[in-house]
Amino acid sequence: MSHSNVSSSTFWNIPPPRAFATALTMSWGKILTVKWPPFFLPARRYYVPLYFQDNRTPSPLSWRVFDIHENNKTFYSNLNVTTGGVTVSGTEWPLTGHTEISLIPRDDMPVGPLINAGENFQLLALGGRTITRDVVAMEDLQISLDNQPEDWLEIHAYQERTRGLE
Numbered sequence: 001m002s003h004s005n006v007s008s009s010t011f012w013n014i015p016p017p018r019a020f021a022t023a024l025t026m027s028w029g030k031i032l033t034v035k036w037p038p039f040f041l042p043a044r045r046y047y048v049p050l051y052f053q054d055n056r057t058p059s060p061l062s063w064r065v066f067d068i069h070e071n072n073k074t075f076y077s078n079l080n081v082t083t084g085g086v087t088v089s090g091t092e093w094p095l096t097g098h099t100e101i102s103l104i105p106r107d108d109m110p111v112g113p114l115i116n117a118g119e120n121f122q123l124l125a126l127g128g129r130t131i132t133r134d135v136v137a138m139e140d141l142q143i144s145l146d147n148q149p150e151d152w153l154e155i156h157a158y159q160e161r162t163r164g165l166e
Contacts, residue, residue, distance in 0.1 A: 040097055048093045101115070
């Protein structure tokens with residue numbers, strides 16, 4: 001476990017800063033395997049964002065490139081983690097049961113892989129229709145979120161200006 005002072009301000013969805021307070025790391029040439037989440041997942045499709053940020057000072061030897069596998073399937077290849085941070089997302093990733101994430105370093109890397117945080121969101125089928133009460137609930141949820149992406153704020157302002165004009 002490494003403790004570092006890194007920032008999450010460069011990410012589009014602005015993960016909480018505490019997600020980068022620690023990282024799981026592995027030494028050179030070794031695979032980092034994480035059983036996550038620590039409970040059984042129902043057989044569904046999930047949106048899976050994983051967060052990575054290297055806290056080391058950039059140098060010619062600071063490359064950190066590895067492949068990501070989830071349940072032995074390639075999730076992402078040749079991820080280059082930098083001090084600026086990177087998010088990798090699976091938008092409709094099929095998961096079931098106990099899930100295992102493996103970070104497999106390239107042979108020519110001087111350091112091992114790392115991961116700071118991840119999330120799993122189960123996707124729900126809504127039957128292809130949007131019900132008014134669902135729109136209202138989503139708008140209320142949107143307003144309640146901290147650190148909304150800038151384009152969400154623009155959408156909300158437009159909705160407020162046009163409310164009742166339909």
